[in-house]
Structures are given as structure tokens and as C-alpha cells.
Amino acid sequence: MKKRVLSALLTGVMVASLYGCGSAPAPAPAETKAETTAAKETAAETKKEEAKEAATEAASTEAASTGEPSGDEEFTIGYAQRATDAAYTIAIKERNQDYAKDHYPNLKWVETDAQGDVATQAANIEDLISRGVDLIMVSPLTSDGLTDAVKEAMDAGIPVVTMDREVDTPVTVKVVADNKEMGVMAADKLAEMMGGKGNIIEVCGTTGSSAAIDRQAGFEETLASKYPDMKIVDSQDCDFNSAKAASYMEDMLQKYGEGEIQAIYCHNDPMAEAVAETVVAAGRDGEGILITGMDGEEAAFQMVENGQMAFTIIYPTMSPEAMIAAYNVLTNQPQDEVVNCIPTLVGKDNVAEHLGTGLQ
Amino acid sequence: MSFAKKENSSKKWISEMGTLWALIVLCIVGALVSPSFLKGANIINVMRQISINGIIALGMTFVCLTGGVDLSVGSQVAVYGIMIAQMLKNNVNPLIAIPVTLVVAILIGFLNGLGISKGKLAPFIMTLGSMTALRGLAKYISNGSPQNWRATGIDIKFIGQGYVGFIPVPVIIFVVMFLIGFYILRYTWFGRSVYAIGDNREAARLNGINVEKTQLICFIITAFVCFMSALVLTSKLSSCDPTAGEGYELDALSMCYIGGISTMGGVGKISGTLIGACLLTVLSNIMNLVGINSYMQNIVQGLIVIFAVLLGGISARKKK
Numbered sequence: 118m119k120k121r122v123l124s125a126l127l128t129g130v131m132v133a134s135l136y137g138c139g140s141a142p143a144p145a146p147a148e149t150k151a152e153t154t155a156a157k158e159t160a161a162e163t164k165k166e167e168a169k170e171a172a173t174e175a176a177s178t179e180a181a182s183t184g185e186p187s188g189d190e191e192f193t194i195g196y197a198q199r200a201t202d203a204a205y206t207i208a209i210k211e212r213n214q215d216y217a218k219d220h221y222p223n224l225k226w227v228e229t230d231a232q233g234d235v236a237t238q239a240a241n242i243e244d245l246i247s248r249g250v251d252l253i254m255v256s257p258l259t260s261d262g263l264t265d266a267v268k269e270a271m272d273a274g275i276p277v278v279t280m281d282r283e284v285d286t287p288v289t290v291k292v293v294a295d296n297k298e299m300g301v302m303a304a305d306k307l308a309e310m311m312g313g314k315g316n317i318i319e320v321c322g323t324t325g326s327s328a329a330i331d332r333q334a335g336f337e338e339t340l341a342s343k344y345p346d347m348k349i350v351d352s353q354d355c356d357f358n359s360a361k362a363a364s365y366m367e368d369m370l371q372k373y374g375e376g377e378i379q380a381i382y383c384h385n386d387p388m389a390e391a392v393a394e395t396v397v398a399a400g401r402d403g404e405g406i407l408i409t410g411m412d413g414e415e416a417a418f419q420m421v422e423n424g425q426m427a428f429t430i431i432y433p434t435m436s437p438e439a440m441i442a443a444y445n446v447l448t449n450q451p452q453d454e455v456v457n458c459i460p461t462l463v464g465k466d467n468v469a470e471h472l473g474t475g476l477q
Numbered sequence: 478m479s480f481a482k483k484e485n486s487s488k489k490w491i492s493e494m495g496t497l498w499a500l501i502v503l504c505i506v507g508a509l510v511s512p513s514f515l516k517g518a519n520i521i522n523v524m525r526q527i528s529i530n531g532i533i534a535l536g537m538t539f540v541c542l543t544g545g546v547d548l549s550v551g552s553q554v555a556v557y558g559i560m561i562a563q564m565l566k567n568n569v570n571p572l573i574a575i576p577v578t579l580v581v582a583i584l585i586g587f588l589n590g591l592g593i594s595k596g597k598l599a600p601f602i603m604t605l606g607s608m609t610a611l612r613g614l615a616k617y618i619s620n621g622s623p624q625n626w627r628a629t630g631i632d633i634k635f636i637g638q639g640y641v642g643f644i645p646v647p648v649i650i651f652v653v654m655f656l657i658g659f660y661i662l663r664y665t666w667f668g669r670s671v672y673a674i675g676d677n678r679e680a681a682r683l684n685g686i687n688v689e690k691t692q693l694i695c696f697i698i699t700a701f702v703c704f705m706s707a708l709v710l711t712s713k714l715s716s717c718d719p720t721a722g723e724g725y726e727l728d729a730l731s732m733c734y735i736g737g738i739s740t741m742g743g744v745g746k747i748s749g750t751l752i753g754a755c756l757l758t759v760l761s762n763i764m765n766l767v768g769i770n771s772y773m774q775n776i777v778q779g780l781i782v783i784f785a786v787l788l789g790g791i792s793a794r795k796k797k
Binding site: 200201203204206207324351353354355356358359360363364365367368369370371372387390391394398414416419420476477 | 518519522526621625627628716720721723771
């Protein structure tokens with residue numbers, strides 16, 4: 118029923134815009150606009166088979182915004198979300214869209230959500246291509262699974278902005294951040310705090326995941342080349358999981374007595390928080406063990422502020438860099454092909470300015 | 478039937494004793510390879526670690542004894558943990574949040590049990606479904622992010638981190654639950670029904686045992702132990718991941734099977750599960766102390782499950 122009303126509305130809008138088109142002096146851009154609306158209408162029809170909530174939502178917001186009169190040139194951005202089950206992927210989308218709301222009122226959104234499934238994300242991108250969006254923003258689940266779909270979009274002349282992860286085909290702009298750089302930053306900062314020497318325990322993320330590989334490599338290579346007196350005495354794959362990290366740390370606190378651990382380097386914030394809790398529970402918080410995390414969770418900021426953690430490093434949410442890049446492409450302004458977002462180290466001295474902005 | 482019972486009981490006894498010997502050998506090895514292993518603090522540490530997974534294995538024992546399996550326990554832990562964490566985060570009084578979660582747990586256990594007893598679904602199928610659905614639910618209500626309530630100042634750490642004397646509270650919870658489980662299985666009509674159903678479902682029915690009701694209650698028991706485990710885990714970390722409890726179903730099943738619970742049901746003792754739980758946890762503790770990486774740990778754990786069950790079977794056949 119709702120969809121019927123929706124398609125009626127869209128048809129109405131289409132007719133209205135055709136009418137407007139006839140009287141307008143410059144028909145060229147308006148006509149393309151009408152065509153896209155028509156395409157969208159068909160899309161809304163075909164969607165009857167699909168029971169995807171996200172798509173319906175997108176369509177209804179679209180209907181609302183189409184109804185509004187707008188003098189400026191309008192662009193439709195197709196957003197192919199990889200999943201909405203992690204604070205980070207949600208933050209990428211929301212922060213970019215919030216920026217757009219404030220700065221680019223002439224943008225419209227068509228959103229899809231792959232819910233963590235590669236095949237779905239590829240199909241979603243194909244849908245966006247056939248809907249004729251002006252640009253696709255995508256944070257690919259995997260390079261292997263999405264490369265073909267992204268190539269299809271590029272071949273169809275639709276510019277693509279990838280965020281965070283990459284695909285194995287040329288894209289218009291890729292917005293990336295360097296996990297390895299975060300490892301290097303952590304090593305340098307720890308060296309500064311530890312006076313260049315001491316024992317470190319490394320609590321690793323899922324081995325084989327690119328984040329864990331790079332965070333480990335950046336850290337360990339920096340220690341090896343610059344700080345020979347800083348030693349990783351123990352390390353374990355704790356799967357980015359707080360319970361596993363806590364249990365591992367319980368064992369480590371048995372193995373290493375007072376004064377034998379100077380720092381604990383964790384590959385993400387939930388593990389660092391769990392490690393900090395464990396150190397307190399074991400009554401070892403008086404030793405001044407430096408616990409560090411990564412990602413930029415609000416809870417970690419709070420722990421940095423109250424001294425339970427030494428620092429965390431924010432993994433950039435690709436915003437507003439991705440949004441600015443997309444807008445530059447749409448409006449034919451100069452834009453670099455690669456945008457490298459810089460991670461931010463949040464320690465005791467600058468935590469105040471980050472409190473309240475962390476991942477929830 | 479009486480012949481089968483004799484064979485079963487000798488098999489049960491031998492595999493349980495065998496596991497106990499294995500545990501003792503493992504402890505000796507541990508003492509030799511790591512100077513920290515036998516220290517009092519580490520023993521208390523290991524006991525605390527046994528509690529979280531062990532609590533679940535206690536409940537799993539009931540289901541396994543009826544010949545069933547509950548794959549949803551890990552996901553249940555996540556749902557209950559996330560519920561507690563999220564309510565506390567929103568400043569709900571723990572005295573409300575915890576009982577509310579308990580009610581939800583009993584409801585979920587009831588639904589699991591209902592699908593199996595009334596709906597005649599195989600436990601594997603029913604709980605495979607609820608495992609997936611509940612994991613989704615945990616991610617849905619938490620929006621996929623870890624939930625913590627550190628900002629509110631609510632403190633329930635006592636449950637997960639506290640001590641009574643020198644004994645950690647989780648250990649006390651675990652021991653009390655073990656004793657209750659032991660009593661129920663050994664001395665109550667319900668406990669004997671559990672064994673009877675696993676031994677021979679039709680015979681049990683003909684003997685006037687309400688098979689459906691017993692099964693239903695077993696799944697409520699697993700839901701309850703998952704709730705307790707979630708409570709301990711969440712209060713220990715002051716937070717909960719939506720991925721919490723992943724793989725706990727396999728840990729709990731390993732503990733049961735190592736402890737001599739038959740996959741067909743009807744055979745095994747809850748004390749076997751206790752030994753199985755100790756064995757796996759001590760093993761992981763030693764490997765962590767020595768610094769063996771987690772892949773190797775998985776290989777060893779997997780092989781131990783296979784050999785424990787294999788040896789139990791061989792010695793039972795020899796005895797016969």
C-alpha cells in the first residue's frame with residue numbers, strides 16, 4: 118500500500134517535472150533529470166519484490182526530497198554500505214552524510230546496506246548503476262568480491278569513491294588511512310613515554326585481517342629499527358575480542374611479576390579497555406603499566422582521561438574527506454585520486470578536545 | 478537393557494577416571510614448564526577462568542544427557558550480556574536490569590525447548606536457528622558496538638571480580654551451581670528422567686516420564702546458565718561485545734564430551750564435565766604461560782577432544 122502511494126507520488130513528480138521542462142528555457146539538464154526520475158520510478162516498481170528495509174527507507178527519503186523545489190543542480194549519490202553492525206562503518210556513513218547536510222544541500226542519497234555480505238554489496242552496486250546515480254560511494258567489504266562491480270560502475274561512466282578498504286581496479290578517488298602508520302605512531306609515543314626501554318606485551322587482532330597485520334608490522338618494525346631496548350616479551354591473537362584479551366592478560370599477569378611489564382600494546386580499544394580492567398582487578402594498576410588502544414572509542418577516551426589507559430589512536434572515519442572528494446568530483450573541481458586520512462593520537466594532553474566525539 | 482546399562486556405567490567410570498589422570502599429568506607438566514603455574518595466584522586465576530565457560534558446560538550437561546545439544550549458548554551469552562550492559566548504560570538500576578534479563582533468558586530457553594519438545598524439531602536444527610537469530614539480536618540491540626556503562630558509575634564488579642576471603646565470587650557461583658546440578662541429576666526424579674530419556678526415549682515414555690516437559694526444562698536450564706555466565710562475564714569487564722560468547726557452544730560441548738558425556742545421551746556424570754572444564758582451561762593457561770600461539774592452541778584443544786573420547790571408548794570396550 119505504502120509503495121503504491123509512493124509510486125503514485127513519484128509519477129506525479131515525474132509528470133510535474135516534465136511539465137516544468139516544457140516551459141523551461143534551458144531543457145538539457147532538466148530533461149536528464151526527468152529521465153533519472155523515470156528510472157527511479159521503475160526502480161521503485163521493481164523493488165516490490167525486494168523486502169529490503171534500507172532500500173525502502175532510501176526511496177521514501179528520496180521521494181520527500183524530490184518534492185522540494187530546488188534551484189541548484191541536484192546530484193544523487195548512491196551509497197553502498199557494507200554493513201551496519203559496527204560502530205565504525207556506521208560512523209563512516211553518518212559523519213559523511215552529516216557533513217553533506219550542512220555543506221551540500223543539493224545532494225540526494227540512495228542508500229543500500231549489504232549487511233556484511235559480499236554478494237549483496239556487489240548486487241547493490243549494480244542496482245545503483247541501473248538507477249543511474251551520479252556517483253557511488255562505497256566502503257567495500259572485500260577487494261576480491263567488489264572489484265568487478267566497481268569496475269562495472271566505472272565503465273558505465275559513474276564515478277566511484279572508495280572509503281577505508283580498496284578494490285583492485287582504478288577508481289575515481291580512494292580515501293584511505295594507514296594502519297601501519299598507526300603502529301609506527303604507537304611505537305614512537307610509547308618509546309617517548311618509556312624512555313626507549315622496557316618490556317611490552319602485544320595483544321593482537323584477528324591474524325590475517327589487514328588491520329592486525331599492519332598494526333603489528335608498523336609497531337614491530339619501528340621497535341626493531343629504532344628502539345632496540347624495547348622488547349615484545351609476549352604476544353597473542355585475541356581476535357579483537359575483549360573477553361579473550363582479558364583472559365589472556367590474566368595469564369600474563371601471572372607469568373610476569375611486578376615491574377616486569379612496562380607496556381601493553383593492544384590492536385583495538387575494546388581489548389585495551391578489557392586489559393585495563395584486568396590490570397585493576399589484579400591489583401596491578403599501581404605499577405604504571407602503559408596500556409594503549411586503537412580505533413577511537415568513547416570508552417577509551419574516558420579511560421585515557423582517568424589515567425587507566427596511556428593513549429589511543431583514532432582510526433579515521435574517512436569523513437569529511439570522502440564527502441569533500443565526492444563533491445569535488447560531481448562539480449568538476451580538481452581532486453586528488455588518493456586521499457590519505459591521518460590518524461590522531463589521543464593522549465592525556467589532548468583527550469579533553471576529543472571527549473564526546475568517540476565511537477559509541 | 479540391564480546389560481547395556483552395565484557396559485555404559487563402566488565406560489562412564491573409566492573415561493571419567495582417565496580424564497582425571499590426564500588432568501593430573503597436565504598439571505605436573507605445567508609445573509615443570511612454567512614456574513608461575515603452581516603459584517597460588519595462578520591457581521585462583523585458573524579457577525576464575527574455569528567458571529565462565531564451566532557454568533555453561535554444567536547446563537549443557539543436562540541437554541547432552543537427554544541426547545540433545547544446544548548450539549545457541551554462545552549467542553545467548555551475548556544477548557543477555559548486551560541487555561545488561563545496555564540497561565546499565567542507560568542508568569537502569571542493576572536490581573531491575575538483572576532480573577529483567579533473567580526473565581528474558583527463561584523465555585528464550587522456553588522457546589528453544591518448545592520448538593524441540595512440542596515442535597518436534599531436532600535440537601541441532603532448532604538451536605542452530607536460534608544461535609544465528611540471537612547473535613543477530615545481540616548485534617541489533619547493540620548496533621554492533623561494544624556496550625559499557627563506565628560513565629554511569631554503576632558498579633557490579635563484585636560479581637565478576639570480587640572475592641569472599643581469597644576465593645573469587647565467580648568460583649563460588651560455579652561451585653554452588655555444580656553442587657545443585659550434581660544433586661538434581663543424582664537424587665531427583667527429574668535428574669533420573671534426564672538420564673532415562675537419553676538412554677531410551679520410548680522406554681522412558683512408557684515408564685511414565687513426561688519426555689517433552691523434561692526436555693523443555695533442560696533448555697530452560699541452559700538458558701539460565703548462559704544468563705549466569707553473561708552476568709559474570711559482563712560484570713567482570715564492565716562491558717559486553719556483541720561478539721561475546723562466540724565459540725562458547727563448542728567449548729561447553731568439548732568440556733562435556735571430554736568429561737565422558739555420551740553424544741547419544743544417557744551416559745556421563747556432571748563431575749566428568751567439571752573435570753573436562755578444568756582440563757581445557759588448565760591447558761589453555763599453560764599454553765599461554767609458555768607462550769604458544771593461539772593457532773597451535775586450537776590444534777591441541779581439538780586433538781584433546783578427539784583423543785579423550787577415543788580413549789574413553791577403547792577402554793570401555795576392553796573392559797567389556
